[in-house]
Amino acid sequence: MMHHEIDLDDTDETPAKLAAGTKERVGFLPIVTNWFDRVFVGIYLFVALELIWMRFLEQSIPLTVCHVLAIALGVLIVWRG
Numbered sequence: 497m498m499h500h501e502i503d504l505d506d507t508d509e510t511p512a513k514l515a516a517g518t519k520e521r522v523g524f525l526p527i528v529t530n531w532f533d534r535v536f537v538g539i540y541l542f543v544a545l546e547l548i549w550m551r552f553l554e555q556s557i558p559l560t561v562c563h564v565l566a567i568a569l570g571v572l573i574v575w576r577g
Contacts, residue, residue: 523576523577524576524577525537525573525577529577531574534573534574534577535570535574537573537577538569538570538571538573538574538577539570541566541569541570541573542566542567542569542570545562545565545566545569546559546562546563546566549562
């Protein structure tokens with residue numbers, strides 16, 4: 497049997513090397529992400545924006561405006577992030 501050693505430090509520093517033959521995607525997020533990561537970030541920001549909106553702005557601006565902005569932000573993050 498052949499024994500192959502993998503340098504784990506090298507794989508931690510360059511995760512794009514693991515995906516051989518794929519073009520590295522560059523977005524505006526300062527981290528390397530896949531589509532699932534961007535969906536997760538979008539959902540997280542959706543919840544945070546809703547909570548902040550309900551605390552500070554709901555008395556003057558309806559929550560529906562927040563829904564539209566949060567969905568638009570989520571789509572932007574998934575598409576371009």
